[in-house]
Amino acid sequence: MIELVGLTKTYGRRGKTTTALSELDLSIQKGEIFGVIGHSGAGKSTLIRCINLLERPTAGEVWVDGVNLTELGKSELQQQRRKIGMIFQHFNLLSSATVYDNVAFPLKLVNTPKDAIDRKVKEMLALVGLEQHSSKYPAQLSGGQKQRVGIARALASDPSVLLCDEATSALDPQTTDSILKLLLDINEKYNLTIVLITHEMHVIQNICDRVAVIHQGGIVEQGPVTEVFLKPQHAITRDFVSRDREGGLALEEMVLANAGTELGTGVSSKLVKVSFLGNKTYEAILSRAVRKTGVDFAILQGTISTIKQVPYGQLTVRFEGDVQAIEQTLSELAAEGLDMEVLR
Incomplete structure (x- = not known):
């Protein structure tokens, strides 16, 4: 055109x-x-x-x-x-x-x-x-x-x-x-x-x-x-x-700066931005994945909104636990069609 x-x-x-x-x-x-x-x-x-x-x-x-x-x-x-x-x-x-x-x-x-x-x-x-x-x-x-x-x-x-x-x-x-x-x-x-x-x-x-x-x-x-x-x-x-987004760059920088935590011996962590799109935004995909792998998690920042009437969600999540269990969790989320960016 x-x-x-x-x-x-x-x-x-x-x-x-x-x-x-x-x-x-x-x-x-x-x-x-x-x-x-x-x-x-x-x-x-x-x-x-x-x-x-x-x-x-x-x-x-x-x-x-x-x-x-x-x-x-x-x-x-x-x-x-x-x-x-x-x-x-x-x-x-x-x-x-x-x-x-x-x-x-x-x-x-x-x-x-x-x-x-x-x-x-x-x-x-x-x-x-x-x-x-x-x-x-x-x-x-x-x-x-x-x-x-x-x-x-x-x-x-x-x-x-x-x-x-x-x-x-x-x-x-x-x-x-x-x-x-x-x-x-x-x-x-x-x-x-x-x-x-x-x-x-x-x-x-x-x-x-x-x-x-x-x-x-x-x-x-x-x-x-x-x-x-x-x-x-x-x-x-x-x-x-x-x-x-509410808080903008300052909030993202604050999340990254405070994302670390004192973990016990043998416990690892990974900071990940998880993106949902469409109806998956409203499904308990994250909850199901961590129940299956036994990994703990903390949501440090989150947004749920729409893009031209299509729902989407973005969560900044810190996963805690065994290294292999964390990787399995990310694989479970990827298998559900979620997009992930490892921040740290």
């Missing part, structure tokens, strides 16, 4: 050149919600604006639905952009226009018949739950309602792609959750491809199918959210994942 090939974007000013994106390759499938996460200045906003050529790449190609946008002339590009909706962090609504007219705006630009505009605007306002607010102005709306107007406007032209540029970072947590649920519903209803950039891992965790981590203008890690979230490989990814 979306292919970025060798994407490079540089800015030059006063004899200095800044590279925002460097030979970046990315593939996004039709109908998926794809997240791009990175710190401020990593290049994620430049990346998403290159997809619809609001920022023209210095080099590389941008393919959307089989069309190379970088080869198009101005009029052809305008036609292709109608297939790409976009919502923004600060809403970008017309302050002097009503909710109705904000949603109708892109349709009026292409001379859509008035009756067709009316049908589409009413359909979109019903979709985002703002039917009763059509005559209000943006100043009369909450932040969440403004973003819903932005979503309705972006969808009015029946796009095949929706770009979300930090769409929830200006909202409170409760409103963020409602907007994310709305995007998820829209994705499922219309099979709409959504590209979402953010600096918040919980946004990725809640609705995305796959994620790419961007750092210094390049992709340092990407894959299914469950895999990246539970088994982060790059230091930047591990930082995002740990900070998203």
Whole structure:
């Protein structure tokens, strides 16, 4: 659906050149919600604006639905952009226009018949739950309602792609959750491809199918959210994942620092991070394994949550006992399909 090939974007000013994106390759499938996460200045906003050529790449190609946008002339590009909706962090609504007219705006630009505009605007306002607010102005709306107007406007032209540029970072947590649920519903209803950039891992965790981590203008890690979230490989990814959890890095460091204990003669210990996914999260797998092997254990840290409605759990466990019995315990857990990382 979306292919970025060798994407490079540089800015030059006063004899200095800044590279925002460097030979970046990315593939996004039709109908998926794809997240791009990175710190401020990593290049994620430049990346998403290159997809619809609001920022023209210095080099590389941008393919959307089989069309190379970088080869198009101005009029052809305008036609292709109608297939790409976009919502923004600060809403970008017309302050002097009503909710109705904000949603109708892109349709009026292409001379859509008035009756067709009316049908589409009413359909979109019903979709985002703002039917009763059509005559209000943006100043009369909450932040969440403004973003819903932005979503309705972006969808009015029946796009095949929706770009979300930090769409929830200006909202409170409760409103963020409602907007994310709305995007998820829209994705499922219309099979709409959504590209979402953010600096918040919980946004990725809640609705995305796959994620790419961007750092210094390049992709340092990407894959299914469950895999990246539970088994982060790059230091930047591990930082995002740990900070998203309560206590973050400080808690993990404290656990590791205090994981040791005075054990009796002949008693060994091993510190292991155990990850559960799906229904196994709720099963007594750990309890069954240690009963079978006779190993003692202590849970030093634990998380149970969901990744796009899929339950997962992660426990930091210290196993104590005979060396062979500990190894047998880990084998029992592995046989049950659990993922383990030996920390110490």
